[in-house]
Amino acid sequence: MTTKSATIRMPQRRSYGARPPRRTHSGFSFNIFQSSLRGALTFLILLLFLGLSLFASYKVKNVANDIGALEQRYASIQKENLQLKNRFSEMTSKATLAKMGKRLGLRPPAEDQTIILPE
Numbered sequence: 001m002t003t004k005s006a007t008i009r010m011p012q013r014r015s016y017g018a019r020p021p022r023r024t025h026s027g028f029s030f031n032i033f034q035s036s037l038r039g040a041l042t043f044l045i046l047l048l049f050l051g052l053s054l055f056a057s058y059k060v061k062n063v064a065n066d067i068g069a070l071e072q073r074y075a076s077i078q079k080e081n082l083q084l085k086n087r088f089s090e091m092t093s094k095a096t097l098a099k100m101g102k103r104l105g106l107r108p109p110a111e112d113q114t115i116i117l118p119e
């Protein structure tokens with residue numbers, strides 16, 4: 001005698017009542033409409049993301065251009081500030097002030113014109 005595995009199959013339940021009517025044509029068109037709606041929605045979402053990315057890159061480029069222009073303006077203002085500082089130190093030096101005073105007819109004060117205040 002050979003050994004075989006035994007399988008027990010259970011009978012499936014079937015209802016013997018009236019079946020609901022089948023939808024032959026409307027179910028098929030609904031599936032097509034649903035899949036085309038899904039595709040259109042996917043396309044619109046992708047189009048939205050593309051538009052947002054283009055808008056963001058446009059804004060980034062504008063901000064980068066503005067930053068570049070401001071950096072150039074900052075460099076020119078720093079250069080002008082350095083020139084003005086040099087001109088100020090040149091104008092307030094003792095030699096320049098003495099030369100300007102001589103040209104205007106000014107003389108150094110006499111001994112009796114100078115008063116030293118105590119601290």
